Amino acid sequence: PILQNQSNLEETNTLISAGTDVVGSDEKKIGTVEEVYVNTDGEVTGFLIKKGWIFTHDIRIPMDWVREVDGDKIHLTLTGSEAETKAHDATAATS
Template structure:
């Protein structure tokens, strides 16, 4: 089975559902779990399609074994980040000039206009966060699943960028066979990277176990 980015996806009643904008892969065993279906003019809506729902795939299109009505119930891809507001330091202690009364606590909730004789909200007396913000990512993918899209960076073991993912190859059992990587800037060319050269895959990049120079010599 071969599924390419940008291929049109059709229902069993031959209605176009959208295009392939990504593949869902189990990062641990490097198997394809499904595809990401892009809907709308700019593929702004994304739905997850299990690989078992793919009936056929060729060099032109992907056909699903479900009707247009059934495809409307496919789950949307969700990935959201929640940022917990950091704790703030207590109100700043300002020591007044000589001859003025005791220490004054500056209330950070009051704007500078309320304290014309003391530093405003943009001064270095402003309270600073004590702890960095906590970011929590929530997704409807399994913990081991990642989404690979066209343009994902491919990086060698030396930290040098080899190129970007242009296509993904996998065998009949859904196991990763390799990547087709677009390398170069003005004059681009494709490099075939076998699965044996891949050490790690995540949403942001494909990490190789060979250097960038070795990768460029594989094609």
């Protein structure tokens, strides 16, 4: 059987999904999306990326750090190291 993928979103909306590459403002790859966070209205509020090959760690990225989503990549307003530092500081502040 043939499966069809349908969405109730306008064609102008871009989807963020697991496996999408995330790059910093320096265009270097930071990681790939592992989880997407949505609010009760179904709006994406952020996502979790896994960074590293052997010693992996998670970085939570809020949507206000996103500059652009171009289909196969998510471009951030920060470099990878800036995003890691800000995410670490935010996590430490809530712990």
